[in-house]
Amino acid sequence: MTIIYWFRRDRRLSDNPALLHAITLANELGNALLPVTLNEDNPQTAWGFPRIGPHRLAFEAQSLAGLQTSLKALGSNLYQPIKPGVAGLIELATQTQASTVVCEAIYAPQELDEITQLQNAGIDVIAIEQSTMLPREDLPFDIHKTPVVFSEFRRAVEKAKCLPRRPLATPTSLLPLPANILAASPYFGSTDDLTSDLPALDTRSTFPYQANGWHGDETTAQAHLTHYFSSKLPQQYKETRNGLIGKDYSTKFSPWLAVGSLSAPQIWEALQTHEATHGSNDSTYWIWFELLWRDHFRLMMQRFGRMFFVRSGLAKEPMPIRAHNAQGFSRWRTGNTGNAFIDAAMRELAVTGYLSNRMRQNVASYLIHDLGGDWLAGAAWFEHCLIDFDVHSNQGNWAYIAGVGTDPRGGRRFNPEKQAHDYDRDATYRQLWNTP
Ligand SMILES: Cc1cc2nc3c(=O)[nH]c(=O)nc-3n(C[C@H](O)[C@H](O)[C@H](O)COP(=O)(O)OP(=O)(O)OC[C@H]3O[C@@H](n4cnc5c(N)ncnc54)[C@H](O)[C@@H]3O)c2cc1C
Incomplete structure (x- = not known):
């Protein structure tokens, strides 16, 4: 019998309590251990772009390639079912007669649904909180x-x-892969495949993940x-x-x-x-x-939970419904609002997949409070672009600025002129990103 370890947002061997639990379990039962990652679905969003954009895809691929190399060094490997989403994991569990999946717990609605789907398929899931x-x-x-x-x-x-707890040690050995997995091949044949279509490095990037020292x-x-x-x-x-x-x-x-x-x-x-x-x-x-x-x-x-994914967020009263400003949103996300400070940031985000906290606050506020845009659309664009996309921090910060989150002052507008004056007095940032 096989224990599957499903790597979610914990792509590391060091300080990984859930992985150590899976290893102990597999050892006790004398079982094989199969490390797996899912082939993520990448559907179109309601706003007309794919959920995951090229920078995020590339950075995530770097993290998986690194994980695979580390697993191989311990005589194991990383598998990724071809079929996307949890359906692929269910299929793999059936093929390898694995009855138990161990993973980290993620308390966000979609991630909780994934666990329910596995359980509904008769798979035992041990989800361990560690993030x-x-x-x-x-x-x-x-x-x-x-x-x-x-x-x-x-x-x-x-x-x-x-x-915080003290970080845990890195495992020095792993159990073998199940014999019947040999019929399937690991998803990543070679790390070269992953890096061949990397978006180009922009030397202005403040997180140049394509360069040595910044890989995922x-x-x-x-x-x-x-x-x-x-x-x-x-x-x-x-x-x-x-x-x-x-x-x-x-x-x-x-x-x-x-x-x-x-x-x-x-x-x-x-x-x-x-x-x-x-x-x-x-x-x-x-x-x-x-x-x-x-x-x-x-x-x-x-x-x-799901309240972070609806327009009214945590607000007690439903928010007045306003039409989505599609034109404004399109100008915002392409860096064509006409406000040089905001446009600089939106270009930086699109070109590099990363943005400072200060400019995240400014552009979010601008979309919501100056353009009358939908904060859910803005959050979706960040989800598409950001190499550090994190569902909790992203929805939480967007709802906060929109005034439907945890801000006791009920949301906040950042005055772009004042912000530009305080943080980009000599316009160096605006010039950096507004010149082609
Ligand atoms: C609209 C909006 C969307 C955001 N979306 C994300 C997101 O998807 N993923 C993400 O990790 N952060 C998000 N943030 C928070 C913050 O902007 C980034 O965590 C930060 O800019 C990352 O850079 P750093 O690691 O150098 O942060 P540092 O300033 O060095 O902070 C250290 C760490 O503290 C945490 N942190 C700092 N600020 C915040 C914050 N406001 N909320 C939560 N954690 C914080 C992060 O883990 C960060 O790595 C968002 C902020 C805004 C305003």
Whole structure:
């Protein structure tokens, strides 16, 4: 009998509690272990573009190629059923007579539905929560009573001295693949296939994932973690985090966190080591603070689920229905609104698959509050583009700016003129992206 380990947004061998659980289970039962990733469906969205765009596809492929290399080094491999979605996994489980699938738990509606589909097909699923920085069992409140306002959440966990778990060790060996898998071939014949149609590198990119040092795999993620915390950058993070240009203004952990080639507890441990050597200050504290936002959006999605995917979000009253401004949306996403600050950011996003937090806030606000656009359409465009797309942080931040999320002030408009003046006074950013 076979245990399937399904890699979801946890494409790493280090600090992977769910994978270690699968290995223990397979060892105890004397079984084979089959590492699997799904062939993701990529349907058209309601707004006329595919759900996953070329940058995300490429970065995700890098993370999978890296994972496959690591698995091969331990005598195993990574399989990807040809049939897309969970249907492919069900078929593979039948072929290999696997009765159990182990994976990480993801408390977002579509990801929860995937688990239900597997269970409905008679497969035992063990889904283990591991993606937050703080262990859920240590939180000083019931998950379904998690404070909705971030500052209340932060105060509660800090008062309770809630801390991340220590990262777990990397397995040094893996069980063999099931004999009957040999009839099928691993999805990735060669990593060259994955990189042949990479979108071109733009040297202005602040996260040039096509270049060495920025690939989506675990080895690169861990190298970046070491590099970042052995530098002085964390000591100035709070002053630089609103930057728009260059590679160093923020940590740049998000793309690796999104695919799971890096874990939040690994960041926290590296931050501890950095503080022990270089000292702690407001900036080093602020890295923890921002990671708490990430946890908070995860817990909010577990609490409110599908409400994050409807126009009225968490609002008590249904939002007035307004027609989708299709023309405005099209100008926005192609960087043709006529506002040079906003257009610069939309071009950067489309060309590189990445955007600073400051400009994410600005362009989201502009679509919603200046163009009267639909925040769900904006969130879908980010999902298409962002190499760090994360369902919790994306829906949560968009709903927040739209005023139907967790903002106690009921949403916020960022004044683009003031923002350009404060963050791009000499127009360097506008010139960088508005010149072809
Ligand atoms: C409209 C909008 C959509 C967003 N969509 C995503 C998304 O799909 N995926 C994503 O990871 N982040 C998203 N963010 C949050 C934030 O912009 C990115 O996490 C951040 O820019 C990533 O760069 P960094 O790793 O250098 O961040 P840093 O500033 O170095 O922060 C360190 C880490 O803290 C976490 N973090 C920081 N800010 C936020 C935040 N506002 N919400 C949640 N976590 C945060 C991230 O994990 C980040 O890697 C969105 C923000 C906005 C306003």
